[in-house]
Amino acid sequence: MKFIIERYDPDQDQKPYFKEYDIQLEPSDRMLLDALIRIKSIDDTLALRRSCREGICGSDAMNINGKNGLACITKIVDLKEPVKLRPLPGLPIIRDLIVDMTQFFKQYHSIKPFVINNDPPPEKERLQSPEERLELDGLYECILCACCSTSCPSFWWNPDKFVGPAGLLAAYRFIADSRDQAVNERLDNLEDPYRLFRCHTIMNCVDVCPKGLNPSLAIGKIKEMMVRRGV
Amino acid sequence: MAIPVRKYDAVVVGAGGSGLRAALQLSNAGLKVAVLSKVFPTRSHTVAAQGGVGASLGNMGEDNWHWHMYDTIKGSDWLGDQDAIEFMCRTAPEAVIELEHFGMPFDRNENGTIYQRPFGGHSSNFGEKSVQRSCCAADRTGHAMLHTLYQRNVFANTQFFVEWMALDLIRDHEGNVLGVTALEMETGEMMIFHGKATLFATGGAGRIYASSTNAFINTGDGLGMAARAGIPLEDMEFWQFHPTGVAGAGVLITEGVRGEGGILLNKDGERFMERYAPTMKDLASRDVVSRAMATEIKEGRGAGPNNDYILLKLDHLGPEVINKRLPGIREIALQFGNVDCTKEPIPVVPTCHYQMGGIPTNYRGEVVVPKDGNANTLVHGFYAAGECGCASIHGANRLGTNSLTDLLVMGKSSADSMIKFIKENDTHMDLPKDAGAFSAARLLRLDTQKNGENVYEVGNAMRQTMQAHCGVFRFPDMLEKGVAKIKEVAERAQKLEINDKSKVFNTARIEALELENLIEVAVATMISAEARKETRGAHDRADCHDRPGFVNGRDDQSWLKHTLWYKHDNKLDYKPVNLQPLTVESIAPKARTY
Numbered sequence: 001m002k003f004i005i006e007r008y009d010p011d012q013d014q015k016p017y018f019k020e021y022d023i024q025l026e027p028s029d030r031m032l033l034d035a036l037i038r039i040k041s042i043d044d045t046l047a048l049r050r051s052c053r054e055g056i057c058g059s060d061a062m063n064i065n066g067k068n069g070l071a072c073i074t075k076i077v078d079l080k081e082p083v084k085l086r087p088l089p090g091l092p093i094i095r096d097l098i099v100d101m102t103q104f105f106k107q108y109h110s111i112k113p114f115v116i117n118n119d120p121p122p123e124k125e126r127l128q129s130p131e132e133r134l135e136l137d138g139l140y141e142c143i144l145c146a147c148c149s150t151s152c153p154s155f156w157w158n159p160d161k162f163v164g165p166a167g168l169l170a171a172y173r174f175i176a177d178s179r180d181q182a183v184n185e186r187l188d189n190l191e192d193p194y195r196l197f198r199c200h201t202i203m204n205c206v207d208v209c210p211k212g213l214n215p216s217l218a219i220g221k222i223k224e225m226m227v228r229r230g231v
Numbered sequence: 232m233a234i235p236v237r238k239y240d241a242v243v244v245g246a247g248g249s250g251l252r253a254a255l256q257l258s259n260a261g262l263k264v265a266v267l268s269k270v271f272p273t274r275s276h277t278v279a280a281q282g283g284v285g286a287s288l289g290n291m292g293e294d295n296w297h298w299h300m301y302d303t304i305k306g307s308d309w310l311g312d313q314d315a316i317e318f319m320c321r322t323a324p325e326a327v328i329e330l331e332h333f334g335m336p337f338d339r340n341e342n343g344t345i346y347q348r349p350f351g352g353h354s355s356n357f358g359e360k361s362v363q364r365s366c367c368a369a370d371r372t373g374h375a376m377l378h379t380l381y382q383r384n385v386f387a388n389t390q391f392f393v394e395w396m397a398l399d400l401i402r403d404h405e406g407n408v409l410g411v412t413a414l415e416m417e418t419g420e421m422m423i424f425h426g427k428a429t430l431f432a433t434g435g436a437g438r439i440y441a442s443s444t445n446a447f448i449n450t451g452d453g454l455g456m457a458a459r460a461g462i463p464l465e466d467m468e469f470w471q472f473h474p475t476g477v478a479g480a481g482v483l484i485t486e487g488v489r490g491e492g493g494i495l496l497n498k499d500g501e502r503f504m505e506r507y508a509p510t511m512k513d514l515a516s517r518d519v520v521s522r523a524m525a526t527e528i529k530e531g532r533g534a535g536p537n538n539d540y541i542l543l544k545l546d547h548l549g550p551e552v553i554n555k556r557l558p559g560i561r562e563i564a565l566q567f568g569n570v571d572c573t574k575e576p577i578p579v580v581p582t583c584h585y586q587m588g589g590i591p592t593n594y595r596g597e598v599v600v601p602k603d604g605n606a607n608t609l610v611h612g613f614y615a616a617g618e619c620g621c622a623s624i625h626g627a628n629r630l631g632t633n634s635l636t637d638l639l640v641m642g643k644s645s646a647d648s649m650i651k652f653i654k655e656n657d658t659h660m661d662l663p664k665d666a667g668a669f670s671a672a673r674l675l676r677l678d679t680q681k682n683g684e685n686v687y688e689v690g691n692a693m694r695q696t697m698q699a700h701c702g703v704f705r706f707p708d709m710l711e712k713g714v715a716k717i718k719e720v721a722e723r724a725q726k727l728e729i730n731d732k733s734k735v736f737n738t739a740r741i742e743a744l745e746l747e748n749l750i751e752v753a754v755a756t757m758i759s760a761e762a763r764k765e766t767r768g769a770h771d772r773a774d775c776h777d778r779p780g781f782v783n784g785r786d787d788q789s790w791l792k793h794t795l796w797y798k799h800d801n802k803l804d805y806k807p808v809n810l811q812p813l814t815v816e817s818i819a820p821k822a823r824t825y
């Protein structure tokens with residue numbers, strides 16, 4: 001099977017280039033990650049991140065035939081040959097398929113990703129009804145893989161100013177938590193021409209999320225709350 | 232060139248559940264903490280835990296920590312230390328409530344309390360019937376927990392060193408632990424983290440087996456580092472094989488599936504667990520279920536064209552329950568098993584899952600080794616928690632949900648011990664002059680090796696040897712041959728060679744260093760297993776089955792003791808099991824039936 005992989009090692013290369021691989025896969029190689037590991041067993045200089053191999057750790061996000069996804073849950077049979085692999089777009093490349101995610105995590109941290117509740121904690125759990133808990137479904141499952149943010153044009157242009165779909169999904173996860181007491185503070189934090197309002201509902205984020213989450217919907221809900229708060 | 236040194240009060244290696252729980256405690260105590268991790272914290276393998284965290288909250292019906300303690304001791308086949316087990320089970324409710332206060336998105340009951348599901352080996356009233364003790368967030372409990380703990384550390388301003396790999400433990404000539412050497416992956420530079428106290432929270436080493444539920448990064452680095460520094464490894468023969476790994480892929484299907492009502496079938500459609508465990512059936516302890524499945528397959532009653540797997544049926548739960556309580560499982564079954572589990576059963580096989588043994592500690596997370604006639608002498612400044620530690624809570628077989636509990640309880644208690652220790656020893660002890668030289672030499676060897684061994688080939692040889700010689704069923708002749716074979720593989724692992732010579736994010740180098748750690752764990756496992764001449768928990772020897780006087784092949788007269796393996800000369804030593812709990816009466820060994 002043929003692969004074309006973008007390679008770059010700042011230690012020796014002036015700039016990124018594409019390298020072709022034609023390899024014999026085994027029947028046990030079912031996912032793209034299996035194929036990459038097979039390639040790596042022949043050429044150990046190929047650098048990529050990976051860990052869980054089951055789509056839960058968020059390590060192996062990359063651009064696969066033009067679309068962001070996780071190598072470990074992308075089936076080889078579903079891929080058009082030659083398979084073209086590039087690092088996630090819009091972030092600085094460290095080496096080969098490994099990008100520098102500093103900016104992405106900075107935005108995540110900027111939304112205060114923790115429940116804020118200043119009441120003294122009760123003896124037992126804070127009660128939450130099943131309905132209240134249901135509000136968190138589709139939000140808390142994010143694996144911080146960055147597939148969404150690095151497919152979002154608004155994030156490409158302003159990664160330092162626009163929080164991006166992953167960060168905003170997380171922001172809404174805390175806004176929606178019945179135990180959180182800082183909704184207003186959180187909305188203030190996003191009230192800015194860039195942080196939230198750079199999202200133009202292009203929907204790339206929804207299209208690529210490997211966990212089937214919908215950042216755009218969450219962003220819409222935050223915008224709605226802003227408007228309601230305004231009047 | 233001198234190796235740069237950075238000083239911290241506490242150095243924590245590992246940012247999984249245990250490392251993050253400890254880091255939080257240390258940060259909140261106002262200490263200067265460095266947390267090192269090979270991966271961004273939320274990518275640690277705790278993220279993959281599915282089924283739940285065990286605590287006797289009693290939200291679904293009567294429960295208490297005494298019952299939890301009994302189940303854990305029985306689950307451990309009496310090899311667990313009863314002081315540590317009491318400590319964990321007694322503290323578990325408080326630890327889980329605390330996690331809820333941190334923001335954990337637990338599933339809820341109608342009255343707003345945390346939802347709990349049944350799990351294997353957890354019972355009410357000392358084994359009478361199954362109990363609902365597993366607190367969960369759908370089948371993504373580990374993900375929810377790891378993210379919550381990370382988020383809490385963001386709040387606490389914990390300092391992380393992400394994508395730094397610790398290489399070796401630094402000890403002075405008196406054996407005091409002074410920190411670690413570590414490699415920054417992005418730059419290839421080495422640094423010394425000089426600490427007053429050092430915690431290992433490096434997780435498991437399930438990658439010594441060919442078929443495993445573990446992530447690629449679970450390479451037993453903490454165990455390798457400890458072993459090279461002269462610390463023995465405890466009870467390494469005990470590896471849990473989880474009954475339900477997806478056949479062919481190894482990816483885990485949580486026991487929560489059976490907790491919610493799923494059942495195991497052989498090729499005849501028989502619910503065979505009724506024969507092996509009449510009371511708990513499919514929810515018997517994992518070693519019991521895995522052994523039953525392996526027996527069914529061995530005797531030709533496996534399903535599939537090659538009769539080599541078992542069927543996990545859950546379609547009778549209905550799509551609603553599956554989508555609400557087990558959504559992740561549905562995804563995994565589709566992706567890795569090619570089945571829609573709302574309609575068809577999932578093909579599963581017992582798969583290597585969890586390491587019961589590890590770095591010997593007490594229930595305060597302090598590392599203890601034999602010295603001058605005392606089996607449990609403290610190693611000054613050294614702590615271990617989570618799957619890499621052995622307190623020993625899980626003994627010869629861990630109960631499901633008890634690892635996440637262990638992470639919370641031991642993460643916190645080890646940090647509390649460190650806080651106390653740092654208060655009493657508030658200066659950095661001097662680093663030995665040659666600190667870091669050993670690690671530097673290892674890196675140099677790797678970079679300059681010629682005509683060496685291929686990392687993938689040696690890794691495969693190790694994984695296949697372990698799988699074939701030290702699996703669910705163990706045979707004396709295979710173990711003996713296994714010892715010779717694994718030593719041979721270990722020889723080869725001393726000459727690993729890599730092509731990648733780059734300084735920048737050299738993953739070939741990382742994988743070679745990881746293999747050097749894995750191989751220590753593999754050797755420890757094989758040698759400890761060969762030596763233990765009994766069947767106990769997950770260690771099943773074909774020559775030690777039912778014998779007169781030894782129920783289920785367990786030999787309490789000779790083998791109610793912990794193994795200690797030393798890297799030096801592969802020496803074995805033993806120490807007694809602590810049968811004395813802290814405040815309640817001892818639970819005496821008896822026959823184990825479910």
Ligand SMILES: Cc1cc2nc3c(=O)[nH]c(=O)nc-3n(C[C@H](O)[C@H](O)[C@H](O)COP(=O)(O)OP(=O)(O)OC[C@H]3O[C@@H](n4cnc5c(N)ncnc54)[C@H](O)[C@@H]3O)c2cc1C
Binds near residue numbers: 277283398
């Ligand atoms: C698929 C699966 C499902 C499970 N489900 C459950 C469950 O439902 N309930 C339950 O109780 N248990 C469950 N377990 C077991 C449990 O999840 C693990 O035992 C536990 O999460 C281990 O946590 P830890 O903190 O010890 O280590 P990990 O979470 O594995 O973290 C190890 C950390 O150490 C770091 N590290 C390792 N080596 C180095 C090094 N050399 N330098 C720097 N950093 C290093 C890693 O980067 C990582 O941050 C499950 C296990 C698996 C595999």
Ligand code: SF4
Binds near residue numbers: 206
């Ligand atoms: S919907 Fe918004 S966040 Fe998502 S890709 Fe489009 S602009 Fe970006």
Ligand code: SF4
Binds near residue numbers: 141145209211212
């Ligand atoms: S929202 Fe989806 S795509 Fe974006 S980081 Fe989270 S899991 Fe990845």
Ligand code: FES
Binds near residue numbers: 051
């Ligand atoms: S390896 Fe973890 S998400 Fe792919």
